[in-house]
Amino acid sequence: MKAMPNFGSSRLRRALCAVAAFSALSAALAQDYPSRPVRIVVPSAPGGGFDLVGRVLAQKLGEQTGRAFVVENRPGAGTLVGTQLVARSAPDGYNLVVGGLSNIALNMGLYREPGYDSLADFTSAGLVVSHSYTLIARRDLPLASLAEVIAFARANPGKLNIGTSGPGTGQYIGAAIIAALTGVDIVKVPYKGAQPVYQDLLAGRVDLFYDNTTTTRPYVESGQVKALAVSSRERAPTMPKLPTLIETGVVDLEMETWFGLFAPARTPRAIVERLRAEVDRATRSADVRSRLEMGSGRSLRMASAETESFVRAEVAKWTGLLRKAGIEPE
Structure with a gap:
């Protein structure tokens, strides 16, 4: 009786060969990358x-x-x-x-x-x-803490503004969530990036900014702005006296x-x-x-x-x- 050809084995061998060839090609691509x-x-x-x-x-x-x-x-x-x-x-x-x-x-x-x-x-x-975020304020804002900012915003809806790097950024969302969770109306002013926000913050045209702690640090240390709270669960090692958002008792938010x-x-x-x-x-x-x-x-x-x-x-x-x-x- 004539043996039947084992098409399954042939297909398997072809598949294995294809996999081996693909693996070799991928390895070659990785070795040459970037060219x-x-x-x-x-x-x-x-x-x-x-x-x-x-x-x-x-x-x-x-x-x-x-x-x-x-x-x-x-x-x-x-x-x-x-x-x-x-x-x-x-x-x-x-x-x-x-x-x-x-x-x-x-x-x-x-x-x-x-x-x-x-x-x-x-x-x-x-x-x-x-990185954590830090909520900062213009140097001459007559409010010394996050609690004071929220109390003023509740009593004066729409009187405070906060710069953001535009919808979808962490700065925007942090500002929006803080406002939503505390029930206050703070006007969000969108910018194309962080640098123009700092320009207007230093010029007194913007009241608040919620930005990466790393970026805010030189402005805080030089006294050009004042820091209100940091967003991490633990205090920032570089600003150990600055309370976290949670520690302020104003908003229960941890964000990095x-x-x-x-x-x-x-x-x-x-x-x-x-x-x-x-x-x-x-x-x-x-x-x-x-x-x-x-x-x-x-x-x-x-x-x-x-x-x-x-x-x-x-x-x-x-x-x-x-x-x-x-x-x-x-």
Whole structure:
């Protein structure tokens, strides 16, 4: 009796060969990567946390790989424009975005159609740092504490204003949640980035600003503004006398912004792993840690699976908190 050909075994061998060939190709791609300049999109104007992280990483990754990592500031619609740009870019490892609390987590609860899905359209190439926020006020504001600010705002609806870096940013959401949870009307004034807010804050045209502690610190230490509260659970080591939001007894809110590099979801796994390795190597450097943490931040270094879980948890947490504060998607 003639033996029947084993088509199943043939198909299996072909499949295994294809997998082996693909693995070899992926390894070759990772070994050659990067072979040309890599674009890092910062979804905000120059200045502020996104820009700091993008430029520090671009410089160090360029030194490590011998290829240019070029920062491209693409502000607009909060952080939507720049983030959408990378979500729709070629998934080849040459298009990256600085991702953080604002564009990766908050936007999922702020917008019905943000133009991307953080969990489906991006993969993390590594988280690097987290920072608290500090609520600051213009130097001559005749209110000495957060409790006094809230009491004045309740008695004088719409009389105080707070600068923000635009809808979708951590500055905007922090200000909105504090106002919503305390039931006060403080006018939110949107700007394109943090630098113009500081210009108007120092000139006395803006009353309040809720910004990264790292960015606010030099203004506080020089006496150009006054600090009212820090958003982390623990007090900031650089400002140990400054109470947390929770300690003020005015609002029950703990909030930290975080940053990392993200690539389009279909970027070859081998390239993503190469990027993760380079980012991890960069953040082991004392000079990079010092520049990113600046005395008030904390390093974030997680395995790939842990990073995915963290991002999913942040999206769920902030969507829930936005709804609790009565902030509905636009």
